[in-house]
Amino acid sequence: MPNIDPILISDLTLDYGGGDLVLDGLSLAVPAGSITALLGGNGAGKSTTLAALLGFARPRSGAITVCGIDPVMDPDLARRRMAYLPENVALYEHLTAMENAEYLLALSGERVPVAGIEDALAAAALQKRAWHQRLGGFSKGMRQKVAIAVALLREVPVLLLDEPTSGLDPRATADFNQLLIEVRARGAAVLMVTHDLLSAADIADRIAFLEAGRVAYEVAASGAERFDVRGLHARFQLTAERLAA
């Protein structure tokens, strides 16, 4: 079997029925054990890319696969190989962190013993005293930790993140990035949609700029400095201005 990338998008076009293409020839590959950050202005097609990977949006043409599975043809099978964290991880406030994790795992078709969930919550750096608390008073960062613990337990090869660090304080962002590094170390392919260039530069192996539904610029980390953040910032600003115009 050929060694194909867990996330593979090729010349994808997609519209929502109005005729205007939201994705227009998008091509992107995310290898196993890597993090790709997808940046772009509003309306560039970032969230639509995630929707297409999750099987929520039907492409007009092109190819899209998750671990070799077409999410449009077989969304259930594809979703077994993916974990998705939305921008605002909204879990059930009347369930505890443990119960939320149990529930999401059950919906994922996973049976994990309590000890396993506790290990995952600990690995996600959620304080032990919060494990059996209802989520009513949890911060966004704490909710994300519960969700990431579920993703860790599912051991899926693909992790999709939508603006994971927006609204997080620097400490929480650093904690979250550390978790992502652990996920990557387990061999997962991580695709992270974000506006946070600094965080992306910190953690991503590759940064792709999306513009008008296609990758306008893509750069891989290299050297000790990894990315030319100043240059990327200028490029990102330019892209945003072009989009605004």
Add this chain to the structure above:
Amino acid sequence: MNLWAHEFRLLMRQRLPMAALALLTILTVASLALGIAEVSRQRDAISAIPAAQSQDIAAVADYIDSTKDAGSAAYYSYHPTWDSPSPLAFAALGMRDVSPYILRVRALGLEAQIYDGDTFNPELALTGHLDFAFVLVFLAPLFVIALFHDIVSGEREAGRQRMLEALPHGGTALWQRRGALRLILLWAGLALPFVVAAGLEGVSVGPILAIGALIAAYLLFWVGLAALVSRFRRSSVANAAILAAAWLLLVLVLPTLANVAINATVPVHQGAEIALAHREEVNRAWDIPREDTMRRFYAHHPEWSGSAPLGPDFHYKWYLAFHQNGDESVAPQVHAYRAGLESREAAARTVGILLPSVGAQMLLTQMANTDLSAQLRYQDRIRAFHKRLRTFYYGYLFNDLPFGRKDFDRVPEFDSRT
């Protein structure tokens, strides 16, 4: 823990759905208890009839025995008829709520006696009874709306929908599982108390299963409507408003309009008008020659024509003859009234096919034997009994036989089954 258990735990932690389910169960239990109490009251009243009847007869027997007058016996003695509630009557009181289930009749003109009680008790008709049929038909849809209006939209508004749908057992299967669980709990809230009550009332298995299926079908209709509305992807508030409007339309407005339309299409005179016409006919008999009355009576009942001619004094056979003439004079109106009622019921059945609320109500009262047909069948039994009663007293009157205390033992008795 399987997915159903997880969903159950999730539901158990939510205040609104649990409060709604608890309230529905309480209302169901209350309605069943009230229905059983009402039916029990009716049964008690019916079971008290023999003792009361013995007292009534004893009160007139001395006088009758002293006069030996069969006419006085016919005039002064009342004879009870009754419509025993079926085992299922507690669930749907139907016509028993407002129409008489006990009628004491004399051997005089019957139609006035029947239709004097035809006017519904306005106080009862205004408020009605809280019975199981009311809870199912009118209130249960509101609980379906409370539990189903936000199954999907609530998750969308909470920001969880996409995350849930991205899970292998999320999406459509999740919504179906949640819906099925809520439907089962709603059904249980209605059906389980009903099964217990039906068991206490001695209802057989067949009707219990039929009503269990009816509850499921009626709830499914409303669940289907809620699912249809949720497809428009509106907010939870909008969904609730649309479903509440649908409830108003399907449960209150359209049945009322259908009732108005049926009443306009099938005009029926009030039963009280028959009673009035009968009374006028009877009163007119006092102003016409008695021979005219007897001639008319014998023309219709030649079996009594061999009776001795009337003398100058008052004779009850003349009195009872003009009462019977009165019955026969209003017979076409009685027939038209009944035909009209039956036509209205047939039209209502047709409406019931289109409007589930009407259909469910009609099915329940039909199974409980408390619908209009049951009321008309009771009238048939009264008429058959009254015929036997008349024939019994006529035997004495038209043959000038004395009527003593012992003869009361031979008076026909009402059989509620025939």
